Amino acid sequence: MYPLLTLAQEVCNKKILKSEDLHFIIADNNADFRYFESNDLYKTFSYSEYSVAKLRRYFDWQNFIDFFIFIKNIFSSFFFLIFNRPEKIFSKGGFVSLPFGISSFFLRIPFYLHETDSAMGLSNRVLSKFAKKVFTGFPVQNIEKVEKEKYFFVGNPVRPEFFKTINTKSDINNKNLNVLIFGGSQGAQALNQWARDFFDISKNKILLNQIKNTSNLNIIEKINVLIVSGKNKSDTNKILNINKNNNNNLYLKNNYLNVKEVEFLTTSFVDEIHKADIVITRAGGSVAELAAAKKCAVLVPLPTSANNHQVKNAEYFAKNNAVLYIKEKDLFESKTSILLIELFYSKEKQKNLSKKLEKFAKKNVVQDIIKYLKI
Amino acid sequence: MKRNQKDSEKTSIKLLKKNEIFIPVFASLLFLTGIITAISNVLLFNSFLQIFIILIGLIYMFLAVSLAQYKRWAYKVTIALFAVITVFNIFYLFDLISLYFQIDGLAPTSGILYLIFIALINIVLNVITVLVLIERKSLFKR
Numbered sequence: 001m002y003p004l005l006t007l008a009q010e011v012c013n014k015k016i017l018k019s020e021d022l023h024f025i026i027a028d029n030n031a032d033f034r035y036f037e038s039n040d041l042y043k044t045f046s047y048s049e050y051s052v053a054k055l056r057r058y059f060d061w062q063n064f065i066d067f068f069i070f071i072k073n074i075f076s077s078f079f080f081l082i083f084n085r086p087e088k089i090f091s092k093g094g095f096v097s098l099p100f101g102i103s104s105f106f107l108r109i110p111f112y113l114h115e116t117d118s119a120m121g122l123s124n125r126v127l128s129k130f131a132k133k134v135f136t137g138f139p140v141q142n143i144e145k146v147e148k149e150k151y152f153f154v155g156n157p158v159r160p161e162f163f164k165t166i167n168t169k170s171d172i173n174n175k176n177l178n179v180l181i182f183g184g185s186q187g188a189q190a191l192n193q194w195a196r197d198f199f200d201i202s203k204n205k206i207l208l209n210q211i212k213n214t215s216n217l218n219i220i221e222k223i224n225v226l227i228v229s230g231k232n233k234s235d236t237n238k239i240l241n242i243n244k245n246n247n248n249n250l251y252l253k254n255n256y257l258n259v260k261e262v263e264f265l266t267t268s269f270v271d272e273i274h275k276a277d278i279v280i281t282r283a284g285g286s287v288a289e290l291a292a293a294k295k296c297a298v299l300v301p302l303p304t305s306a307n308n309h310q311v312k313n314a315e316y317f318a319k320n321n322a323v324l325y326i327k328e329k330d331l332f333e334s335k336t337s338i339l340l341i342e343l344f345y346s347k348e349k350q351k352n353l354s355k356k357l358e359k360f361a362k363k364n365v366v367q368d369i370i371k372y373l374k375i
Numbered sequence: 376m377k378r379n380q381k382d383s384e385k386t387s388i389k390l391l392k393k394n395e396i397f398i399p400v401f402a403s404l405l406f407l408t409g410i411i412t413a414i415s416n417v418l419l420f421n422s423f424l425q426i427f428i429i430l431i432g433l434i435y436m437f438l439a440v441s442l443a444q445y446k447r448w449a450y451k452v453t454i455a456l457f458a459v460i461t462v463f464n465i466f467y468l469f470d471l472i473s474l475y476f477q478i479d480g481l482a483p484t485s486g487i488l489y490l491i492f493i494a495l496i497n498i499v500l501n502v503i504t505v506l507v508l509i510e511r512k513s514l515f516k517r
Contacts, residue, residue, distance in 0.1 A: 082406075082443040083399040108444050 001032035003114065003157035003285065004092055008045060010366040016375055019044045023086065027052045027096040031185060048080070052096045055122060073099035081107050088112065088373060091131075093124040101127040112373060116156055116285040117309035118316050133372055137288065138316060154369055155362030156288035161270040163292050163363060175221040177344055180276035181228065182265070187282045187302035187310075188230035192261075194331045195227045195280070196238050198340075199259045202245045206337040210345065211256065219345050226272060227261040234263050277350060278343065283314035287323070291361035296350040298324045298340065300331060322356040395514060397507055402443040405453075409435025450515040454508050461501040468494040 004024065011017045026032045028049035036042060053070035056063055077099040089104050090112045091097040104111040113131040115124050118138040128134050137156035140148060183191035201208045229235070239261045246257045265272055273279065273293050281290070283301040290297045299317065301310035318325035324343060330336050343349050413432030416425045438456075441449035471491045475484060 078406075079403055082402055083396075085399070085443070106440055 001026070001035055001092075002159060002289075003116070004090070005041070006157040006159050007090065007366050007369060011370065011375065014370075016370065020046070023047065023084065025050060025096065025100060027094075050076075050096050050099075052094075053098075054095045057122075070099065074102060078103040078106070081109060085109070088375065090114070090369075090373065091127065092116065093121070093127055095123045098123045098127060101130040105130040114154075114157075114369070116288075118312040119307045119309040121306040121309065135369055135372065137285070138313070152368075152372055154372070155360075155365040156285055157365045157369065158288050158292040158361070159270065162273065162289050163361070164274075165294075175219065177220045177223045177278070178276045179223065179225045179278045179280065179344075180272055181225065181280045182286075183228075183230065183300075183302075184282050184284060184286075185230055186304070187300075188228075188233050190328055190331070191280070191282070191300060192227060192229045192233055192235070195225070196235065196242060196259075196261075197332070198337065199223075199225050199257060200242045200245060201249050201257065204337060206334060207341055208249070210341050219347070222255070223257045223344070225257070225259045226276075227259070228265050229261050229263055231263055234261050236261065283310040283317075287313060287317065287357075288361070291322075291357045291359075292363075294354045294358045294361075296324075296343070296353045297322075297357055298326060298343070300326050300328055303328050317357065317360070320356060320360075321353075322360060323353060395511075398442060398445070398511065398514065401504065401508075402439045405442065406436055406439035409433065409437075409439060445515050447515045450508060450512070454505055457501050457505050457508075461498055461505070464494055464498045464501065468498065 008019075008022050008024075011022070012019050022045055024036070024045050024047035026036060026047055026049055028051055033049060036047060041047075050073060051069055053066040053073055054062075055066070081100070081103050085107075086109060088110050089100060091101065092114050093116075101111050101113070110132045111127075111130050112133050112135070113124065113127050114135040114137070115128075116137045120128065131150065134151045135154045136151055138153070140151045140153050181191055181195045182188070197203050198207070201211070227239075239259055242259050246259070247255060270293075273289065273295065276295060278296050278298060279290055280298040280300065281287075282305075283299040284305075287297065287299065297317075299314040301314040303311065305311070314323065314325045317323040324339065326336055326339070343353075409432045411432075412435065413429050416429045416432065419425075438449055438453060442453060468491065471487060471494060475487045475491065
């Protein structure tokens with residue numbers, strides 16, 4: 001949703017199109033829909049909701065129901081396009097746009113696709129056959145089996161707020177370490193659990209030993225941890241316990257380790273990213289935002305992601321030493337704890353990683369897309 | 376497609392052919408007629424003559440999709456097709472009327488009256504369709 005909104009807002013800001021010339025198709029009952037509703041975006045842009053019909057490549061009764069939903073979506077998208085006849089369709093892919101891609105092919109409406117990840121999912125592989133142009137977030141050679149001539153590496157659109165540099169003068173002497181942890185929707189559970197264990201001093205002796213080392217206290221005066229757990233995944237009792245355990249510990253004076261957990265970040269997401277020194281997250285589209293915000297990122301790719309795209313994304317950045325790449329199965333290993341704690345207490349390492357990740361941030365993505373779309 | 380209750384607050388979508396509703400409605404109906412004709416004849420297939428009807432259904436679908444794309448040739452073919460259908464309907468109407476007057480007093484004429492009524496409606500609708508299509512000539516690309 002964010003990349004699409006970035007593109008839409010840029011197109012409107014530059015007066016290339018008016019907001020009423022744009023229409024969004026969004027999946028109902030998901031995070032995109034909630035974001036659209038909660039930010040009053042429906043007042044600016046018109047939108048339609050579609051139930052998503054997925055093809056799960058494992059046995060699930062939902063596949064049978066989704067077959068009929070898919071047929072219904074094909075027809076409704078077909079008639080939607082007949083009645084509204086857009087000049088161009090720009091899609092971020094996914095199963096919600098599959099019926100529109102197919103219908104646009106029959107109605108000869110130019111269809112453009114943007115692939116965020118380094119590996120294409122099933123829906124995007126199908127959609128790419130119908131697309132006039134395919135924009136990619138990663139270099140094209142990373143995407144396998146493609147018709148090169150219609151692929152254009154543009155990067156991932158990022159909201160301009162991420163590029164804004166915050167006032168770093170006050171941060172030079174700031175000895176606080178802000179850690180932001182979020183796992184998105186699918187992958188939040190494992191990251192939440194790990195974070196709750198990792199920052200619980202009664203469980204994590206490695207972290208406790210580091211804190212015991214008084215020289216480290218000079219490097220960091222306070223550690224603030226913010227866990228964005230996702231809808232219905234927060235465990236406030238556990239967090240209260242962690243803070244209680246931590247505060248009762250002899251070595252942790254003055255609320256040294258402060259852990260907070262929230263279900264959602266909506267409008268303050270950009271601020272929280274800017275505030276954070278280290279961001280621990282999955283390896284989806286948010287990595288482009290972290291690159292734009294010049295953040296030190298720790299990526300824990302979701303092993304069950306479609307076509308293993310998150311692992312491939314993380315490997316791409318890790319190959320260039322731009323992120324700290326941790327496999328999910330290694331999360332609870334002591335070697336991972338050591339690596340992370342080393343990163344926490346080394347501003348130099350953080351700076352090094354953020355500098356390298358920053359090189360992947362592309363500022364003109366939206367302009368490039370507009371140029372290719374010829375709008 | 377499920378629409379949100381806040382629809383009234385939303386801005387409308389810009390149409391390529393602004394305020395044009397006839398062509399989308401007509402193309403949709405033509406497409407539905409085509410698909411229903413084709414599928415029903417495939418499902419209830421019992422003679423090779425039906426292949427011809429299935430083909431007509433497919434041609435209707437193709438024509439509808441081309442009309443939805445505002446193609447000039449589709450516009451011409453549709454007008455020609457509907458003009459021919461109208462002419463056939465007029466001949467059919469004359470046949471029905473002459474049949475109606477040939478039947479003596481107590482014959483079951485209500486069935487024929489019904490067929491005459493249907494044929495009349497068909498002719499009127501076809502003529503309206505052709506006239507509206509001609510009126511919208513400028514929408515179709517050359």
